[in-house]
Amino acid sequence: VAWSQVNPMVDVTDWYREEIRLDDEGKPEASLFQDEWKKLIAIEESYTIADVPVLGSVGRTETWTRWTTFDGRLIADIEGRAAEFDEELSEGEVLVNLQGEFLVPGDEDGDGVITAISFDHSALDASAYLDTLDKLGRSKDIGEFRENTKGIVGSGLFNAAADSEGNILFSSYQGIPCRKYLDKDEFGSWLPGADPSRLLDGRVYGGFELPMKDGVADESHAEDPYRCIIPFEVMPQALNPDRGYVATANNDPGEITTDGNFYNDPWYIGGPWSSVRAHTIMRELDKAVKENSADIDKMAEIQGNNDSRLGEAFVPYLLDALSIARSTSELSEEKQSPDESRLSSLYLDNQARFDEVSTRFEGWAEAGFPTPSGVKTFYESPTDEQKESSVSTMIFNAFYPRFKNLVWNDEGLGNAWLWNGDRMQTRALMKFLQGRRQDNLNALESWDAETGESVFFDILGTDDVEKSDEIMLMALADALDFLEGSPKSAGVGGFGTSDMSEWLWGLRHQARFESLLAQFLGDTPSFSFLADLFSITTEVLPLDEDIKPGDPRHGLKWFPRGGDNWAVDAANPGFSGENFTHGNGPVMRMVIALKDGKVSGKNIIPGGQSGITSSPYFSDQAELWLGNETFPLRFHHEDVVDGASSREVYRPE
Numbered sequence: 001v002a003w004s005q006v007n008p009m010v011d012v013t014d015w016y017r018e019e020i021r022l023d024d025e026g027k028p029e030a031s032l033f034q035d036e037w038k039k040l041i042a043i044e045e046s047y048t049i050a051d052v053p054v055l056g057s058v059g060r061t062e063t064w065t066r067w068t069t070f071d072g073r074l075i076a077d078i079e080g081r082a083a084e085f086d087e088e089l090s091e092g093e094v095l096v097n098l099q100g101e102f103l104v105p106g107d108e109d110g111d112g113v114i115t116a117i118s119f120d121h122s123a124l125d126a127s128a129y130l131d132t133l134d135k136l137g138r139s140k141d142i143g144e145f146r147e148n149t150k151g152i153v154g155s156g157l158f159n160a161a162a163d164s165e166g167n168i169l170f171s172s173y174q175g176i177p178c179r180k181y182l183d184k185d186e187f188g189s190w191l192p193g194a195d196p197s198r199l200l201d202g203r204v205y206g207g208f209e210l211p212m213k214d215g216v217a218d219e220s221h222a223e224d225p226y227r228c229i230i231p232f233e234v235m236p237q238a239l240n241p242d243r244g245y246v247a248t249a250n251n252d253p254g255e256i257t258t259d260g261n262f263y264n265d266p267w268y269i270g271g272p273w274s275s276v277r278a279h280t281i282m283r284e285l286d287k288a289v290k291e292n293s294a295d296i297d298k299m300a301e302i303q304g305n306n307d308s309r310l311g312e313a314f315v316p317y318l319l320d321a322l323s324i325a326r327s328t329s330e331l332s333e334e335k336q337s338p339d340e341s342r343l344s345s346l347y348l349d350n351q352a353r354f355d356e357v358s359t360r361f362e363g364w365a366e367a368g369f370p371t372p373s374g375v376k377t378f379y380e381s382p383t384d385e386q387k388e389s390s391v392s393t394m395i396f397n398a399f400y401p402r403f404k405n406l407v408w409n410d411e412g413l414g415n416a417w418l419w420n421g422d423r424m425q426t427r428a429l430m431k432f433l434q435g436r437r438q439d440n441l442n443a444l445e446s447w448d449a450e451t452g453e454s455v456f457f458d459i460l461g462t463d464d465v466e467k468s469d470e471i472m473l474m475a476l477a478d479a480l481d482f483l484e485g486s487p488k489s490a491g492v493g494g495f496g497t498s499d500m501s502e503w504l505w506g507l508r509h510q511a512r513f514e515s516l517l518a519q520f521l522g523d524t525p526s527f528s529f530l531a532d533l534f535s536i537t538t539e540v541l542p543l544d545e546d547i548k549p550g551d552p553r554h555g556l557k558w559f560p561r562g563g564d565n566w567a568v569d570a571a572n573p574g575f576s577g578e579n580f581t582h583g584n585g586p587v588m589r590m591v592i593a594l595k596d597g598k599v600s601g602k603n604i605i606p607g608g609q610s611g612i613t614s615s616p617y618f619s620d621q622a623e624l625w626l627g628n629e630t631f632p633l634r635f636h637h638e639d640v641v642d643g644a645s646s647r648e649v650y651r652p653e
């Protein structure tokens with residue numbers, strides 16, 4: 001069996017708003033549950049801190065208290081004032097340490113209540129998770145593998161697997177509480193304080209328990225609302241589907257949210273999910289199945305797909321807006337409405353630039369919206385066509401965040417977005433654009449009959465009523481101004497020229513191989529050099545031979561790469577519209593083939609096998625990873641012998 005796992009948004013943790021009471025010393029003493037004060041459970045823990053003078057760490061042992069509710073929910077935060085470790089406290093005050101933050105519990109907002117945050121997590125009930133992973137790895141066929149997934153509790157992972165007989169499986173199964181104790185209204189929506197995707201009311205609802213039996217989730221407690229588990233057979237799974245493949249990439253596992261609502265299903269397992277990458281994978285797999293070309297190389301090619309799905313979605317609307325603006329500009333002023341006049345002026349003020357963008361984007365669309373870096377390096381020699389697509393990728397990734405921000409940043413919605421704000425805003429924008437210029441066929445609540453589109457396109461605080469085409473052109477003009485502007489440093493800011501052919505995506509979109517120390521040490525100059533010692537930079541792997549000053553590659557610290565947001569070959573630059581590097585990407589590119597009793601394939605990791613910076617194996621795999629090259633997967637003994645570069649023999653004394 002060959003198998004892999006992905007980490008989607010599965011809700012295996014519930015968070016609660018608590019009300020707590022302090023004792024006379026100021027320590028947390030009890031929490032309110034169903035109109036009764038329940039004693040908190042205090043647990044003392046000791047921590048040994050290493051003596052590392054260079055990091056300012058003094059060796060010592062510290063003992064701190066943490067608390068749980070009566071039913072085991074862990075207290076993660078408590079209302080109170082921030083404090084210092086060594087500050088002098090007043091009578092009735094006590095210093096607590098919660099997740100490394102010091103505070104003195106108290107009623108800071110003066111509402112007469114001291115609140116806290118607690119959580120319950122399904123993994124706290126797991127009894128044999130490592131044994132389950134071992135069983136998965138030892139499964140002889142898909143049937144056995146599927147049965148062994150019943151021991152998965154708390155991981156939040158989805159599985160995809162295949163066996164040597166050609167059977168395939170997708171499974172989202174893991175032990176998940178059924179949450180029958182959470183109240184819903186007659187429409188199936190949770191009542192206030194009972195929504196598991198938000199803070200639950202800890203005064204009303206307690207923690208769940210996932211009963212375990214012989215290492216697997218025990219489904220025999222279906223009548224107990226706090227101990228029941230979503231049944232194995234109802235969890236989204238696919239065994240040997242007719243389409244000939246299974247795929248998973250952190251996506252919706254069973255069309256749970258495709259109707260725009262993840263509250264109206266019989267069972268709640270989480271969401272929303274991002275299905276863009278999975279959609280691309282499935283689109284390419286469909287082609288491969290029809291062409292009978294799904295071999296190792298084709299699967300690796302799909303892994304390396306970097307088509308811009310956002311470009312595919314939004315560029316047609318921008319091209320349409322540019323075309324309308326061009327036509328509008330040819331009308332006499334007396335025939336133009338106020339919004340048409342503004343649109344015409346925007347176009348005429350930027351005519352040459354906008355027309356060039358139109359031409360470039362039309363060519364990009366014909367090419368299928370690829371996102372190559374366009375930069376010559378030791379791992380890539382771009383063609384002229386790739387350079388053209390690279391420029392379009394750069395322009396689009398400067399444009400789209402500005403368009404999105406013009407629509408949303410004036411609304412004052414703050415944290416109203418569930419989960420990922422960029423994802424939700426993008427989805428809403430698509431619905432708004434799809435619902436324009438018709439009799440509100442998409443049933444938009446925000447549809448304005450006068451403008452024929454969503455009211456969100458209007459910028460609050462201006463006298464004019466802006467429309468979507470105008471907003472898109474405003475964003476494009478701002479993006480072009482940014483790209484023409486001066487660079488802030490190597491690889492950052494604009495290009496300092498209006499010649500769009502020099503706006504190569506890879507000169508701004510680069511992969512960062514930062515040491516794990518980087519996040520810990522931050523930007524402190526006295527410490528950041530330590531992170532650089534263990535990072536893979538262009539000092540370690542020079543981009544090309546003899547790069548001289550004046551070359552746009554000169555001074556780049558990181559590595560030009562293709563890809564953009566939500567591509568299969570993950571390289572998300574985010575949505576700042578000004579900073580485009582990425583520090584996350586595929587942790588491996590592995591393809592495995594099972595045929596005729598043989599295991600073959602390929603793999604690569606973004607770094608090397610050694611953590612010793614002087615070793616030739618510290619960064620050798622990064623060289624291949626950057627160019628989407630791989631090593632052969634040497635599974636069988638004879639494969640290892642054939643690929644060996646040396647041999648060591650060990651004999652007993």
